[in-house]
Amino acid sequence: EVYKSGYAFKNKCWFLDWHKQESIDLLESSTNSSELIDLIKQGVPEEYIFENDRKDSNKVVIRGKLPKLKWTDPDLEIHKKSPKTMRDVGVFITWLQDDMVNDITSFRGRNAGGTAMWLACEQGAENVYMMGFDLSVPDKPLSHLYPETTHLPTSAKDNGFDSINWQTQNKKVFRKFPKTNFYWVTKSVEEQLLVDQFSMCKNVTFLTYGDLEVWK
Structure with missing residues (x-):
């Protein structure tokens, strides 16, 4: 959402695990980049796929997680729709433009x-x-x-x-x-x-x- 808003193009930002995949067309000689992205999307419900406009970019950041819809302990079912369980659920495919985003390399995983x-x-x-x-x-x-x-x-x-x-x-x-x-x-x-x-x-x-x- 921050990236789509345009904020990251005018302001220096720090995102966690912002690992850029560059020259994605060269990642697999037998498969073009569009097919690679389609492969990543396989098995993921459409409502959990979030992708911005690629334009001419060959740099991408891919992150995300799927919701835990089943629990082995029935008593934990109450947490199925909790904000913590459902937070940041989905596959987020961000095609990079000329932004000001930096990866957080220290003090990781804190508040x-x-x-x-x-x-x-x-x-x-x-x-x-x-x-x-x-x-x-x-x-x-x-x-x-x-x-x-x-x-x-x-x-x-x-x-x-x-x-x-x-x-x-x-x-x-x-x-x-x-x-x-x-x-x-x-x-x-x-x-x-x-x-x-x-x-x-x-x-x-x-x-x-x-x-x-x-x-x-």
Whole structure:
């Protein structure tokens, strides 16, 4: 979706596992590229195939996964249509144009916010402002920027969840770049969850959006 929107042609982006297949016409001497792509599509339901306009491109990125429609444990059937199970389902065939996309080669497989901070620090950022970095705890409704979106589980919205992984990954960034100033911007410091969990991170300061207004 980001690629189709045109954003990646005007702005530098980082995508995970963005492995380019170049000169695809030469990948198999006995099969042309169109037949190769058709072979990849075989057995995949049409509604799970996402492909942009090829134009004259001979570079492509192919990614995706199929939904897990059957579970060996009947008790897990309730997860069949869950956002996590259905997220990014399908075969995504992206024919590349003149874009500004970079593959993420470090801090892989972490949360998006932590990865964004890591990449910014690698490029020499001295001050990082963290906006929209939600945390959560069990049994407390999740305060989320997009509460009605498809990929926000209803259970998380209603009950919250244990965000220990987010906490751990963010702390790793703070420790890796001790000379970088991190400003965690929130609506209210008093209402921000788990502030005490970051008290040992001396390069992290909690601010409010009101504080930023004063700095203008």
